[in-house]
Amino acid sequence: MQLAILPHDASIQNYHYIGTGPFKLTHYSEDNIVLEAFTHYFKERALLDRIEFWRIPDHVQIDADYELPNEKENERHNIQIEEIGCIYASFNFTKPGPHHDIYFRKAWREIYDVETILRDLEGNRTITASSFFPERSRQAPNRSYSLEKAKEYLKKSTYNGETIHIYFFAFKDSANDADFLKECCNSLGIQVALHPFLVSDYMDRSIDKHADIILMGEVFAAEHEMAFLNVFKNKSCFINRFLDPHYAKQINCLLDTFLLEEHKEKRYELIYEIEEFLQTEYIILFNYHVLKRKTYPSSLKNVTIDSFGWANFAKLWIQPSLR
Structure with a gap:
């Protein structure tokens, strides 16, 4: 994944990264990386305000837990x-x-x-x-x-x-x-x-x-x-x-x-x-x-996946609960 553009002759120094792009690096450690929207980026503003990457050791069991509105149990869609x-x-x-x-x-x-x-x-x-x-x-x-x-x-x-x-x-x-x-x-x-x-x-x-x-x-x-x-x-x-x-x-x-x-x-x-x-x-x-096979909740609408398996966040939306 290419996240930064550097001059050809620029040396890469650990914990001191520079470059251009829609996000700026606000925190970097062995445990996590935090990116935030870069307001001075020359093109359009990033859709997400903040992205966090966390390093999880291989031996740790991960349980994902999230809630979406209007989601019935086991109602999911598959995409290839x-x-x-x-x-x-x-x-x-x-x-x-x-x-x-x-x-x-x-x-x-x-x-x-x-x-x-x-x-x-x-x-x-x-x-x-x-x-x-x-x-x-x-x-x-x-x-x-x-x-x-x-x-x-x-x-x-x-x-x-x-x-x-x-x-x-x-x-x-x-x-x-x-x-x-x-x-x-x-x-x-x-x-x-x-x-x-x-x-x-x-x-x-x-x-x-x-x-x-x-x-x-x-x-x-x-x-x-x-x-x-x-x-x-x-x-x-x-x-x-x-x-x-x-x-x-x-x-x-x-x-x-x-x-x-x-x-x-x-x-x-x-x-x-x-x-x-x-x-x-x-x-x-x-x-x-x-x-690539992906499964996603039915509350997520207009799901489009690129060849890397990432959703297009610009088109993605969540259907609100019906009252």
Whole structure:
């Protein structure tokens, strides 16, 4: 979550954050963060006067308690949101290893059998991805996966029994994917070590040193074009962190054209060209798209949820009690 805009050369100091935005930081500690509406913000005023974030230890049991008017017992609505973005596997080109060999990467495309994962594993997965954009993925022809093809690619590759280190978030779906991959790799004689990590360790640079492959996801904000650009320009994103300079140069050349293009249709053509390049070179493996499921009280009206699962507070209202 990006909360502040800082000058490029500004140093980040703990407990002394500066920036611009609709909120100002009024309190920061290990236990909580307090934001209040910034009256001198150059655009519209924030809708909320104050936001508090509290750190709750993992071992603490949380009981949410709130009341809304005109709410009957158990009267709730469900909503499903398909994320714009996808789950993918990214190869770490900053680390030496057999994954620099395209035949090895082609083998992984065959091993990562998304159709079987969608069919056999529970979770919030929806459809096979061939793009960051679900609607584009739906237009793509179905692909097949074959461990026999994977064997052929492995024979052509430089793989020589090295242990492949796979990193992934310590979430159920990611762990299930990783276990599935390890089982397939065992049948092919590929040595695999699994490394689950916490979201709080996202910026741990030891991951960059040790991971060969990472199972990761991107969720796009409302401005899809800017979100796509962020994947390659944001130095915290793993695609950016793991990208080979040779590939980065070609992608940045297309992004430079993208930034200068006035017409939206042509900008999306460039986006799709970059996605095709990622797939042709097996730089990342698009895997599947994800659903978010939310439940909310019936007293909340005009509920709209973005791809991050947040409600649009500008449109949300509470139906008063009828008397």
